[in-house]
Amino acid sequence: MTQAPKSQPELFDRQALAIHRTRHQPEALFLHELARDEVEDRLTLVNRTFTKPAIVTPFAEIWRNSFQNSKIVADEDVLDLAPGGHDLVVHVMGLHWANDPVGQLIQCRRALSEDGLLLAITLGGRTLHELRSALAEAETQVSGGLSPRVAPMGEVRDLGGLLQRAGFALPVADVVPLTAQYRDSLHLMQELRAMGEGNAMTQRLKHPSPRALFAQAEAIYRQHFELPNGKLPATFELVCLTGWSPSESQQKPLRPGSAKVRLAEALKVPETKLPD
Template sequence: MQKPPPRLFDRRLLRRRLSRALDKRAPDFLIARAADDLEDRLSAIKRPFPRALDLGTPTPHFARALTTPKRPAPMRAALALGPEEQGLRLVVDEEALPFAAASLDLVVSGLALQWVDDLPGAFAQIRRALAPDGLFLACMIGGVSLFELRQALIEAESEISGGASQRVSPFVDMRDLGSLLQRAGFALPVTDVDSFTLRYDSMLALCAELHLMGAGNVLRARRPLPRRALLRAAEIYAQKFSDPDGRVRATIEIVWLSGWAPHESQQKPLKPGSAEMRLEDAVKAAREGK
């Protein structure tokens, strides 16, 4: 029997923190940026997607981006949902989806799946819920994100305590996502990344904003960080990752992924050995202008 995936995240704590962030109207600039990107990506696809689901996105930004005169508002399903939202909504765990097979035409997800323990299993459930030629389009926080914070905390805790524990969530590497989509049965998988830098007055200001957003440490193996180590980490952060004006940098990577439920109308790769010309001959012909 296949072993279940390790349970890295405290999902109950995550739900409480996301609910509190929604109640307090926490900063939403990251999800707003992603929603603008989602709108651009969908504008190139001339499909109505009548049965659409916004899965896991903690705010209504993605649902608003999906709603057009030709596309009705999607159903919303997430671990935590804001109290002011209207329409069909479900509180669900992304690892245990309640949707029937082939019941959806489009599934989108914004900055939520990075906290899923069983990502291959979640992808497989999404694939099952999509009708043939249905689209899955999502974004997640990627592996390079907050590497400055991770490094400063590890160095400070090792220096003061003689060892360090993980304090920033592990994020998925973009290079792994394509194979995970294929493994789940998606056709035509595509991944790309939006990488950018934020700036803060200090590491402590960055940490305060992460907590406001409900994006603090939710690892099951978390333990309190001594104040002395926290202050030392802020010093290391400022020494290694500050600009001439004294403000510090924080790298964010938003990884985008998409895949289609297989359908006979989709483009398929040629069978090995079916090419009518060798690659070497094609390159030579192109150079000679033939």
């Protein structure tokens, strides 16, 4: 009898993530506060009044004074969102921990009424690149190998592609960079734990690492990235994703070959034939 192949293990241990989040310190949630401010600023630029918003977030308290009558939803694998029940869905600081980010976005699209707006903010690929590189080099030197320590995060181009895969119209992705400064790498790792952003990868080491590893990582971090004031920089990259639930009323791209004016004529430049 042939046995069914075993499914691949999920990238993130959601149970461990939930435990990490219960231990968060409110004063350490500055990234969530920045994301909230970014959402509020961007919505002021949208010529639309939203009356049925939903907010997907791991920390409801951040949104307590924002968006009256909004439904606050935890970023579980299955989102508590009714189909077509919202004209705005805000998904904040959870996609980088999703085992199925496309599935999360599809659920958001299905929860939107026609011509509804999704605004998602997640951490992007350059987040903590300094710490990632210092730990990887140190572990190679101390242990002769690598283990998962900093979660992989999507690049802006790839994250924008997820919107298209999820069926959103008019998708846009852009980046808000932020650099914070820390006394040392231990200070940074302590703050990550206080954010609820500790290592929750399924394949993470389950036993303590040697002290020599972190001492070497600190030395490497300083060698490559130390600032003139003696502090260590840490990059956080917020990727902002916007997309609309499809509607016949939305602007559509022109069909190829349908232009009435040649590009060279519109730009008032001579047209040069390309070589064969």
